[in-house]
Amino acid sequence: MEKIRLSKLMSEQGLCSRREADSYIERGWVLVDGEPITELGTRILPTQCITLAAAAQDRQQARVTILLNKPMGYVSGQAEKNYRPAVTLIAGETHYPGDRSKMRFDPRHLRGLAPAGRLDIDSTGLLVLTQDGRIAKQLIGENSKVEKEYLVRVTGKLSKEGLQRLNHGLSLDGEALRPAEVSWQNRDQLRFMLRQGKKRQIRRMCELVGLNAVGLKRVRIGKVMLGDLPGGQWRYLRDDETF
Numbered sequence: 001m002e003k004i005r006l007s008k009l010m011s012e013q014g015l016c017s018r019r020e021a022d023s024y025i026e027r028g029w030v031l032v033d034g035e036p037i038t039e040l041g042t043r044i045l046p047t048q049c050i051t052l053a054a055a056a057q058d059r060q061q062a063r064v065t066i067l068l069n070k071p072m073g074y075v076s077g078q079a080e081k082n083y084r085p086a087v088t089l090i091a092g093e094t095h096y097p098g099d100r101s102k103m104r105f106d107p108r109h110l111r112g113l114a115p116a117g118r119l120d121i122d123s124t125g126l127l128v129l130t131q132d133g134r135i136a137k138q139l140i141g142e143n144s145k146v147e148k149e150y151l152v153r154v155t156g157k158l159s160k161e162g163l164q165r166l167n168h169g170l171s172l173d174g175e176a177l178r179p180a181e182v183s184w185q186n187r188d189q190l191r192f193m194l195r196q197g198k199k200r201q202i203r204r205m206c207e208l209v210g211l212n213a214v215g216l217k218r219v220r221i222g223k224v225m226l227g228d229l230p231g232g233q234w235r236y237l238r239d240d241e242t243f
Contacts, residue, residue, distance in 0.1 A: 003043035006030065010050060016060070017133025029056035063131035064109045065116075065237035066090060069229045070127040076118040086127055087113055090234055098228070099235035116140055117148075117221075120200055125150070125218035126226040128237075138243055139221065140197070146222040146243050150192040151185060152202055153215035162209035166190075170208050172198055177205070 007021035016024065028036045031051045032044050044050075052060075070076070074086045090113065092105045109131070116128040116139040130136055139146055158166075166182040181193040192202055206213040219226045222243030229235060 001045055001047070003045055006032065006037060006042045006044050006050070007040075009044065009046060011133075011137065013050065014134055014137065015050065015052060016056075017137060020133045024052065024056045027055070029053040060132065060134070064103065064113075065128060065130040065132055065135050066109070066113065066234050067224065067226075067229065067237055068127045068129060068234040069226060069231045070119050070124055071231045072122055072124055075121050076115045076127060083121060086115065086119075087129060089232060090129065094233050096229055096233040096235040101236040101238045103236045117197060118199070119218060120203075120216070123216040123218070124231065125216075126221055126224070126229075127218070128221060128224075130237075135243070145195055147193055147195050147220075148197070148218060148222075149220035150194070150202060151217045151219055152190045152192055152206070152213050153188055154190055154206055154211045154213055155188070156206075156211040158209060158211055162211075165209055166192075166205055170205055172201065172204055177201075180205075 006025065007018045010016055010021040010030070011018045015021070021030070022040055024030050025037055025040055025042070028038045029052060030037050031053060032048050034049075034051075036053070068086060068089060070086050070089075073083065074089065075083045076086055078085060087110070090110060095105050112131045113129050114136065116130050116136040119125065119127045128135070128139060138144060163182065166180065168179040170177050177198075178194075178196045180196075183191050185191040194201065198204075202216060203213045224237070224241055224243055
C-alpha cells in the first residue's frame with residue numbers, strides 16, 4: 001500500500017483544508033496513531049488513524065460561516081473592474097436582525113473569510129462565505145455533490161426538446177454537463193437544480209437552447225435555504241444547519 005502525504009489525506013477525509021493541515025502539523029496539533037507529527041511533507045498509510053489535538057478542534061469551532069443575500073453589482077471574490085467584493089457587505093449594520101444564531105458580529109470574523117463558490121455580478125441570492133476549510137471543500141471541492149437551486153427569469157421560446165436538453169444533453173467547454181433538474185416555475189421563470197458550477201453555467205445553458213436569462217437568483221445550497229433573508233443582509237450559519 002502506497003503512503004500518502006498527510007495533509008492531502010487530511011483534506012480527503014474532510015478534517016480540514018490542505019493549507020490548514022500544514023498549519024496544524026507545524027504546531028504539533030496532528031496525531032497519527034496517537035503520536036504527534038510536526039514535519040511537513042510526512043507521508044502515512046491511508047489506514048492509519050489521524051486525529052486533531054484539542055487546540056485544533058477549538059480553532060475549527062471558533063470559525064464562522066456566513067450566509068449573504070448578494071445583490072447585483074457585487075463580485076463574489078476579489079475586487080475587479082471597480083466592482084466591490086461581496087465580503088465588503090459583512091458588517092454590523094448589515095447583520096440580519098432576525099438572525100437566530102447566538103453569535104454577534106466581531107471584526108475577527110472577517111479574517112480569512114472567503115466565498116465558497118461563485119455568484120455572478122449580475123446574479124443575486126445565497127452566497128456562502130466561510131473561514132472553515134471543511135465547508136469550503138464540501139461546497140466547491142472537486143467531488144462536491146451539494147445541490148444548488150436557482151430561479152431564473154428567461155425570455156425566448158423553449159421547446160419540449162430544449163427543456164429535455166437542459167436536464168441532460170448539453171456540453172460546455174468541450175465537456176458534457178452533469179444531469180440537472182430543470183422545470184418551469186411559472187410562465188417566464190425556470191427552476192434549475194444543479195450539482196455543478198461552471199462559470200456562468202446557467203446563462204450559457206439557456207443560450208444553447210435559444211433562451212436569454214434576464215434574472216438569476218440562488219435560493220438554496222444543499223439543505224440551507226435563502227428564506228426571508230433580505231438583499232444585502234447576512235446571517236450566521238447556525239449549529240443546527242448543515243449543507
